[in-house]
Amino acid sequence: MRTIDLSPLYRSFIGSDHLASLVDAAARSEKQSTYPPYNIELLSDDKYRVTMAIAGFSKDDVTIQVEENTLTITGNKKVEGKENAERKYLHKGISERNFERKFQLGDHVKVLAADMENGLLHIDMERVIPDAKKPRTIEIGSRLLENERSQ
CATH class of the missing domain: 2.60.40.790 (Immunoglobulin-like)
Known part of the structure; x- marks a missing residue:
C-alpha cells in the first residue's frame, strides 16, 4: 500500500483532519469487492x-x-x-x-x-x-x- 504524506495539507487547510479520514476510508474501500x-x-x-x-x-x-x-x-x-x-x-x-x-x-x-x-x-x-x-x-x-x- 502507498503511504501518502498529508502534512502540506495540514499547513494550508483548517479542519483537514476530516480530509485525512476520507483518504483512510478510500484506502479501505479499495479492498472492497x-x-x-x-x-x-x-x-x-x-x-x-x-x-x-x-x-x-x-x-x-x-x-x-x-x-x-x-x-x-x-x-x-x-x-x-x-x-x-x-x-x-x-x-x-x-x-x-x-x-x-x-x-x-x-x-x-x-x-x-x-x-x-x-x-x-x-x-x-x-x-x-x-x-x-x-x-x-x-x-x-x-x-x-x-x-x-x-x-
Whole structure:
C-alpha cells in the first residue's frame, strides 16, 4: 500500500483532519469487492446518479439506506429452495450472490430517488447547499445586523 504524506495539507487547510479520514476510508474501500459493477454519472453541476447492474435481483431483494453521509446498498437474494436445487447449469455466468456496496457522500448531498429497470438500479442524488453556507459579499463599512451575527 502507498503511504501518502498529508502534512502540506495540514499547513494550508483548517479542519483537514476530516480530509485525512476520507483518504483512510478510500484506502479501505479499495479492498472492497468489485461486485456488483456500477457507474457514477454527473448529470449536471449538482446532480449525480449511481447506476448498479444487479441482474436477477427484484425490488424486494434490495435495501437502500443513508446514514451520516454514507449511502449503503444491500442485496439479499432469497433462496428459492427446491426450484434452485433442481437446476443444472452448463455455464453459470450470472452472479446471484448477496452484496453490500457503500458510497461516501459529500456534504449536503441528498438522495432524491431510486428506480430499478431492466436489471439496473438507478439512484439519483443532488447537492443542496443551504443559504447559510453559500458565499456572500460583505460591503466594506457595512455593519452586520444582530440576527446575521448569530448565523
